[in-house]
Amino acid sequence: MSLTGQVEAGVEIKAPASTVREYFCSKLHHVSSACPDKVQSVDLLEGEWGKAGSVIFGRYANEGKSDLSCKVIMEEIDYENNKITFKVIEGNLLDQYKSFCCFFQVTPKGEGSFVTWTLKYEKPNENVPEPAAMLQLCVDVTKDVAAKLIPQA
Numbered sequence: 001m002s003l004t005g006q007v008e009a010g011v012e013i014k015a016p017a018s019t020v021r022e023y024f025c026s027k028l029h030h031v032s033s034a035c036p037d038k039v040q041s042v043d044l045l046e047g048e049w050g051k052a053g054s055v056i057f058g059r060y061a062n063e064g065k066s067d068l069s070c071k072v073i074m075e076e077i078d079y080e081n082n083k084i085t086f087k088v089i090e091g092n093l094l095d096q097y098k099s100f101c102c103f104f105q106v107t108p109k110g111e112g113s114f115v116t117w118t119l120k121y122e123k124p125n126e127n128v129p130e131p132a133a134m135l136q137l138c139v140d141v142t143k144d145v146a147a148k149l150i151p152q153a
Contacts, residue, residue, distance in 0.1 A: 003098075003123045007135050010116040013146035017106045017113035021082040023145055024104055025074075026050035035144035037061065038137060045071070052077050055089075063133045068092045072102075082106045093134070098122040100131075102138065115142045 013020065023030070026049045032039045040059040047054030054074045062068055070091030077084050088100040103118040117138040119131050 006118055006120040007130050008118045009135050009139050010114055011139050011142050012114050014112040015146045015149040017082050017108040019149055020106045020113055025084055034148040035141050038141055062137050096128055098124050
């Protein structure tokens with residue numbers, strides 16, 4: 001039985017792809033204002049917003065726990081294809097998984113876009129579940145951010 005895996009989910013939103021990518025790339029520190037019940041803070045520790053190699057620290061809530069945190073490196077940013085790779089280097093996710101990466105991609109779709117989150121991970125043993133709750137959190141945060149980006153009529 002393989003201890004590596006991946007889960008993926010997508011969500012259609014009304015915001016333009018370039019705007020959404022820019023938000024998750026360069027304005028990630030504003031996520032807590034879009035969904036304070038899910039993300040308490042996102043801080044830049046090293047580098048620059050929107051630059052590969054930057055280190056980011058976030059505090060978030062998930063599965064009824066409100067004191068979770070993670071430190072990630074923005075490993076790769078592909079502006080042409082609206083893709084960002086976040087590699088988790090510290091935090092609660094690594095208490096459960098040996099390695100964890102989040103891949104974000106937004107694709108234009110009509111007047112809006114389609115966001116795909118792919119989580120790749122390595123479990124220390126087969127008793128560790130797939131990160132379904134983390135995947136749902138990514139989707140829910142995306143919906144909240146999209147709602148903030150598109151003014152309500």
